[in-house]
Amino acid sequence: MGKSNCGRRSFIKQSTVAFSGLALTPIGSPLDIFAQRENDAKPIRLGFVGIGGRGSYHLDVALGMEGVMVPAICEIKPERLYNAKRWIEEAGQPSPRLYDRGLTDFERLCEEETLDAVICSTSWEWHAPVCLAAMNNDKHAVSEVPIVLTLDEAWALVETSEKTGKWATLALEQAMLESSDGLALLNMVQKGLFGEILHTEGGYIHDLRFVKNNPAEEPWRLAYDVTHNGNLYPDHPMNRIMAYEGINRGDRLDHLVSMGSKGEMLHNYAVLNYGRDSEQAKIKFKQSDVNATLIRTVNGKLITLNYDTNTPHPRGLFRLQGTKGVYLRGSALEGPKIYLEGLSPKEHEWESAGKYLEEYQHPTLKNYKPAPRKRAIRGHGGSGSTTPLTWHLLVQALRENKMPYFDVYDSVTSSVIFPLSNLSVANKSKTVDVPDFTKGKWKSRPPLSIG
Template sequence: MNNNTFDRRNFLKLSSAAIGGIALNAGLTGVLASPVRKVGEKKTIKLGFVGLGGRGSYHLSAALGIPDVEVKALCEIVPDRLEQAKKWVSEYGQPAPNLYGRGPMDYVRLCEEEDLDAVICATPWDSHSAICLAAMRNDKHAACEVPLVQTLEEAWELVETHEKTGKWASIVIGGFGDLTLLNMVRNDLLGDILHLESGYIHDLRKVKFDPEGEPWRLAYTAIRNGNLYPDHPMRNMMPILNINHGDRFDYLVSMSTKSVMINQYAAAKFGPDSEYATKKLTLGDYNATLIRTTNGKLITLNHDTHTPHPREDFRVQGTKGVYVRDKSRSRIYLDEVSPESHEWESPDKYLEKFAHPIDLNYKPAPRRSGPIRGHGQQSSTTPINWHRLVLALQEEKMPDWDVYDSVTSSAIIPLTELSVNNKSKPVDFPDFTKGNWKTRKPIYS
């Protein structure tokens, strides 16, 4: 395999090694003209939800507390979840939504039959791109949990469908970046950024064996090896380095350790003869990936969901200093500025000084009567990414993360698999913007 010839045809061939999406039957429809509204009148946003587990119910609860949002349709394969979600919609005084629960492909019928502005997708990973494509091909935008794609073919198909239909798919609901850190960087506090290090470092052994949690993650452990969850760190890394907006990912190399921790965990919890105590697994317990950008910047991206550890966070190294964001002790060092040479100082005064205007000017919808339900931040305030998603739909603009940024973030998954499976040889990164990265306006600008 020649890793340096990544044209469209080669992407389609290589992506067959990864898990594919669900086949679609949805037909392509034209882009409809927007209705004329009075100046200052807010458009009512009509949403359909596909997947109503922990994250899906969280997103539903978040959306129901936002003015000018109507939930028109719900799709879920578990009947109890579907009925619970219907009840939540009724509790907010909205008309009963249409329900789609005939099976795992019923989202196609929802996309074909419903008049919606966007479909919200929060299903297991392997169906994300298929659901988004069904929405886009039926004149609807799609906001999706991470990751958006599992294969390179899916990534290109989403880009091409967006360019044909004018509809977008975005990971905007997958989280929101640290805008204060971004503002520090853009105001040159740390100088020219040379290196970022972060990753998804989250002990998920218990979650993977919980039938009420996300047991489908365990299936990937048996058959895939690479960085399977890059999007959480990417939501900070890509804006800081202006990826797709002045710079782009050039190539990566990826390496994984052996896999022993899931076997040991299963043996301790379920006995030495249990299935996963003896099953040969593929996913290395720790994956480290190096990504180099066209402008000579470097990322160290880590993935570890198997070893015992607390959560880890973020390191930014620039020519003028370094910042480490950590839940237990964030710290900063600025050359010729910090009080003590080669000694950390508290970042508090810098965090206050460089608070981002988007955060400072955020005026969320009125507080709810109770916290948002489901798997997510238990707050009574509308999440800023949901606020900005609805605003983008009302103003008929792109969300903060457009389809090019969204597929770039998730395409790391199959690219790391290619590198790991080829003895960590470099793999070229596709340019989903087709050269437009040189002039695209920065995210959050």
């Protein structure tokens, strides 16, 4: 295969998000750069940008946490803005300042407000601009996925973080913490139960044809199927895969190849539901129905990353293979399965992973005993009656003034698969290098520690 070098391109001349003067400073450990004295009593002030389904979920979580204040909110749709305002007032907090003067009014919020962090839940193209505006105005930033859409945005976030001492992260989007097996499996990996990890396979396998075509849901997703062709949603699987494979902590992503099938399902859906002569049926889509991206690490580990949101199917599989055994989870199975050489009762036969997941439950999750909330959390992803561990850890990091465990380097590494996979597909699946956003520090950074 030919090789296309996607090394760092200078964005300093003219950043696409119009932020200049990003200094190039040496990277250090997140704790060296950001950590200060812990202050458990410190009130946390948050601003929210984008208060749709996910934004309203995050807002409702925050409003149920002691010592968390929401003095400012930004939203382009009045009904969402005033609904959020009502929630804040009903929570007993002062009426928030409203920022509703168009798509870029988040810049004014970041300039005028005194906040610890900005929570961004906008459509994808605004994630990096919101994060950059926050960091350049002395605020941390937390984004929904993906945190970047381009390589230039990825470098901009890293270098702005190093320049300002503020971070941008996907700290609230960690499926590893939210899944039933995520932290237990990390504990098993770190204790060597699987030996050396060789291969991890996962993906975003989720039939979204109705969602993409429903104006009340997320029709903006459909626009990316028109303009892009690659792995468009890598972060959900990658946050746990990166943790299990020690990415940016003893290993790093080296290069990838990405390949897509033909793309017919969205057109077929439009014909079936709107008619062959409808405007929807005339849309030309670039996105493949199925994308498979292979990623190799510097130390020789392999990642298979699948993406399929256009075909009819249940949710997909997750597989972790090590030199001593393998773990498998998926909706088609009756619970997660495991095989450990020398430990499993029958040679080369699956056994239930339940007893292992219970025995190796991560201490952080085992010791997390949140008080029940007054009611279930509202918004997209809600219904839980306790504060999610992800939010607890975020507020803890803000109070201790340290970077969250899934830091700015991890966040951009995860999301940059979006543009790099598009580049590979466009060049007949040629190899594309993955930049080293840590600038060599991956070799000495300590293993992932949560809690």
